[in-house]
Amino acid sequence: MSVLNGEMVQSAINGFMYFGDIVFAVSGALAAGRRRMDIVGYVLIGTITGLGGGSLRDVLLDHPVWWTHEPVELYLCIMATLLTYFCRLEIKDRYKATAWFDALGLSAFAVTGSTVAFLQSQVPWTVAVFMGVMTATGGGVIRDLLTGNRPMILCGELYAVAALAGAFVNVGMMTLHVQPEVAMASGFMATLVLRGAAVVFDIRLGPPGEFVRVGGRNK
Template sequence: MSIFNGEMVQSVIHGFMYFGDIVFAVSGALAAGKRKMDIVGYILIGTITGLGGGTLRDILLDRPVWWTRAPLELYLCMGAALLTYLWIFKISDRYKATAWFDALGLSAFAITGSTIAMQSLVPWPIAVFMGVMTATGGGVIRDVLTDTRPMILCGELYAVAALVGAFINIGLMNMSIMPEIAMAAGFLGTLLLRGAAIIYDIRLGPPGEFIHIGGRK
């Protein structure tokens, strides 16, 4: 996988990772705020949300868990959660803020997860799956810890958005498109789909109600 050896490619990967850490940590801290947790709760939930999906990915790929050896991203998540604790009183609609920060993290981690999996030389379907797991894992853990029904279990267009972005990313890379372009396209694909779901309340339903716009009936 020589396409990943360039310094520019690695910089883009790390950029998406740092961005995803911060926005997912903020979403976790906002969720902690809805449960009126203290400062430790903010930092704990925020950090777990930022690092959870990638940790699951590394364990399944039999890779060293990256933040235990280079803790910069741990500090980023803790710092983002702490700042959220200090500024949360300025956010008027915490539900929408959580949803949008989560959408940004979902988009970034669908790309980093699938790209890192490709670097590990796994088959492309596994790389796509790892992108989805990285993108959704932290949010699921956040929702469980804050006693919230996980979005992937209530019809939200969530995991599907991550799947689309990871598939675009890996598909373009397999077509020998520049990794930077593939990652940007995958990020935008996930964000646009998830953003549309938030704005128009698009949900996937059970058999016979495949898709519903405007929320639950």
């Protein structure tokens, strides 16, 4: 990979990553608002939500945890949570709002996690896909546990599956030598479409005999 291409890929990773930080931090702040937390609670939950999945990925890949050396992500998360706190947005259904911001973060981190693992750490594609799923779902799981909610990944929601699809599309296209920026955009959209459909139509994956449920009806 040439220096110019490497810089373009890193710019794409940074763009998706910073976007994911912001929208995941907002989802954490909204969850904190539902629990009527104070400003410190907002910042804590929002920041952990934004940084949690990527931090775990970096530890497992034996990378330096990036935001501890370049704290741009930390600042973005803090700013996003403070804006959410002070704007006092009147959202009638905070769960739905949290779900949509979470869907955007899920999509962004599915592609950044899998791209960092595949291109920068050069792990096998299966490991890269798993890292994408873990990066995408880790922050949301921590957020839900800290706010006393059952994590979406444990509720039968089309959540980890959406992240898996996006990471698979992203890594699969890169193995076919598609431009990483195009692969990341495609993976982002794959995750967002699946997760968005799940939010709109209440699609859930159930146990054997109830494999797919749409709006509470078994399929």
